[in-house]
Amino acid sequence: MVSQVRTDSTIKRDVEDEIKWDPSIGDSSHIAVAVKDGVVTLTGFTKSYMDSYQAEKAAKRVLGVKGVANDIEVKLFYERTDPEIAEEAVKAIKRELPSSSENMRVIVKNGYLTLEGDAEWNYQKEWAERAVRSISGVKGISNLIQVKPRVSSADVKRKIEDALVRSAKVDADKVVVEVEGGKVILRGTVRSWAERQEAERSAWAAPGVGSVENKIVVSL
Numbered sequence: 776m777v778s779q780v781r782t783d784s785t786i787k788r789d790v791e792d793e794i795k796w797d798p799s800i801g802d803s804s805h806i807a808v809a810v811k812d813g814v815v816t817l818t819g820f821t822k823s824y825m826d827s828y829q830a831e832k833a834a835k836r837v838l839g840v841k842g843v844a845n846d847i848e849v850k851l852f853y854e855r856t857d858p859e860i861a862e863e864a865v866k867a868i869k870r871e872l873p874s875s876s877e878n879m880r881v882i883v884k885n886g887y888l889t890l891e892g893d894a895e896w897n898y899q900k901e902w903a904e905r906a907v908r909s910i911s912g913v914k915g916i917s918n919l920i921q922v923k924p925r926v927s928s929a930d931v932k933r934k935i936e937d938a939l940v941r942s943a944k945v946d947a948d949k950v951v952v953e954v955e956g957g958k959v960i961l962r963g964t965v966r967s968w969a970e971r972q973e974a975e976r977s978a979w980a981a982p983g984v985g986s987v988e989n990k991i992v993v994s995l
Contacts (some may be wrong), residue, residue: 779879781839781947786881790815793833799928802879813841820848824913843924849886855885855912864888865909871906875899879920881907887913893923922985928954931981935959938977945974950991952978957985964994 787810794803802825803807805819817832821827827847834843859995861883869876879892888907894900900920907916926934932954939947946965959978971991978987 780831781813783812784811785813786810786837786839789837790834793837794830797829800910802826802835803830806830812837813839814844815842816844816846818846820850822852823848823852824849824915826907828908843918845852849914851912851914853887854886857885860886860888860910860912861909864913867906867910868903871902872899876903879903886912887917887948888913888915889917889919890922891919894920895923895925895982897922922957922983926983928956931959931983935978937979939974942973942977945977946968950974957983958982958988959986960988960990962990964992966993 787808790808794800794806794808797803800821802822806817806821807819809816809818815837817830817834818826821830827845827849830847831845834840861881864881865876868879868881868896872879875894878894879890882891888910889932890900890903890907894903899922900918900922903920904918905918907913907918932952935954936947937951939945939950939952949965950961950963953962958980961974961978964976971989971993974991975987975989978984978989
C-alpha cells in the first residue's frame with residue numbers, strides 16, 4: 776500500500792474544517808490556522824479559554840499533524856477579579872477531588888490560573904485541570920502539580936507489569952518496563968499502534984507515575 780502524502784495545504788484545510796465542525800467550540804470565526812512542515816500554529820482570538828483548548832484538541836486530531844502551537848488569545852466579554860476566579864477554582868477542585876484537593880493550590884494573576892501542589896496519581900493532576908477549564912474569566916492554565924510516588928520504584932514496576940499481563944490488548948512478554956523514581960520508560964515491540972497506546976495507558980494508571988516515555992516500536 777502506498778502511504779498517503781499529507782501536504783501542509785491539505786493539513787491546513789483539514790484543521791480548519793475540524794475546528795469549524797467541532798460543536799464544543801462556541802465561535803471559531805476568529806481562529807486562524809498556519810501549517811509548516813506538519814506543525815500547526817493557531818492564532819487569532821476566542822471568547823473563552825475552553826474554545827481555545829478545544830481548538831487545540833481539534834487540530835491534534837487531524838492526520839499528519841506533527842505538533843501544535845496554540846497562540847490563540849482569549850478575549851473575554853467581561854473581566855472577573857482574580858479572587859473570584861480563585862475561589863470558584865478551589866471549590867471546583869474540591870468537588871472533583873474531595874480526598875486529595877488539600878494538597879493542591881490555586882494561584883490566579885490577571886485571569887491566568889496556575890495549579891501547584893502534589894498528587895499521588897496522574898489522573899488527579901489531569902482531573903484538577905479539567906475541573907477549572909470551564910470557569911468563566913480564565914484566560915489560560917498552567918498545571919504545575921507534581922505527581923509524587925508513595926510507593927517504591929520496584930512496586931510501581933510490578934504494578935505496571937501486572938496490569939500489562941491482565942490486558943487482553945497487550946502482549947506483555949514483548950514490553951519491557953523501566954522505572955526511575957516517578958518516570959516510566961517503556962521499550963519493546965508490539966503489533967499495532969493501539970497496542971502501543973494501551974501499554975502507555977497501563978503505565979499512566981499506576982500510582983506515583985509522573986511521566987511516561989514510550990519507546991515501544993510498532994512492527995508487523
